[in-house]
Amino acid sequence: MRKRLFLFSLALVLLISIQPLNAAMLDYYMGAYGDSESIGSIGVRSEIRTHVYRVYQVEEDSFWVGTHLDNGALIEFGYSLFGKSTLCEYGEVGAGNSVTCMGGMLQNNEYDPVWAWAYWLNQSDHYFGIGQISPSELNGTWHLYSITPDLKGEWAFLLDGRQVATARFPPTNSSDAVWILAEKTSTLASPSSLGPVEFRNLAYLRQNGWHNVTELYAYTGCGVNNCGSVAYGVASNGANHIVAGTSLPQSENGALLWSSVEPTPLWTDLLPNVSVLFYGSLIVGVSIIAIFIFLRKRTKTT
Secondary structure, three states: OOOOOOOOOOHHHHOOOOOOOOOOOEEEEEEEEOOHHHOOOOOEEEEEEOOOOOOOOOEEEEEEEEEEEOOOOEEEEEEEEEOOEEEEOEEEEOHHHOEEEOOOEEEEOOOOOEEEEEEEOOOOOEEEEEEEOOOOOOOOOEEEEEEEEOOOOOEEEEEOOEEEEEEOOOOOOEOOOOEEEEEEEEOOOOOOOOOOEEEEEEEEEEOOEEEEOOEEEEEEEEOOOOOOOOOEEEEEOOOOEEEEEEOOOOOOOOOEEEEOOOOOOOHHHHHHHHHHHHHHHHHHHHHHHHHHHHHHHHHHHO
16 A cells, blocks of 8 residues: 555635635544455445534545545545635645636535545646535434446546536546545644544445455555654444544554454464364274274174
8 A cells, every 4th residue: 555645735725715824734644445455446435424523724624535546646535624714616726736716615614514525636736626515414424425437437426325526537447445534634733633533334346346345454644754743543443444533543554453354373373273183083093992892802702
């Protein structure tokens, strides 16, 4: 699993900020990626549990399902939390965070999550889209976020099975394992809390349908040279189920979090069973021989 290099930014907010943000932008992410069988897939999905809380205007919290693609791009879909702001609904971000808004404007209040997608052409250029989430998207509820090819030969973003957006790029296979991430983007020297948020049932799409991943590995890092002592982490919460964010164990990148695959036992693990089998067979063998000798003697005496 290669290191994540594309970072979702505050460009959606910077477009309409009252004043420019001169502070350095920091980016932290933690989550999990699936097993190698998901490499080469043509779609990805996961359930994400909504956790709504206050976010500062100079921060953005996002919770993604996504993957790297074999054309060098990255695609992701999930939900985001912003401070009170006016957001561009669809646009392009170029080098230096220059923003071209090609959609309408969305008035976003505190505690209002929005669905969001991003398609990164490279490390500096990406397209994005956001939209209001229905009132049914209540705090603590589970929702399914899916990225799949559509009949027009473009990328479709589905929320609970309903298509909410399209990225007009030709679908291509994944080049890495699929992943789920919690991400904090901030200009604060000491970023605030992140989530925690739960993810479950990470799956990938092949020609013969959807397949759940069989393993999850920790996926952690930051978009700065030193991640510092930010208390974000990730932990397993059961089968194909993780929780990521504040006050969780800080697992090493690549550490196994969960597996449905039974490990192959070492030969030393088999010794107790071999011993039982050996001595059991020996006792049975000796008993048979003893009975045979006894019967022969009895035959001779008669």
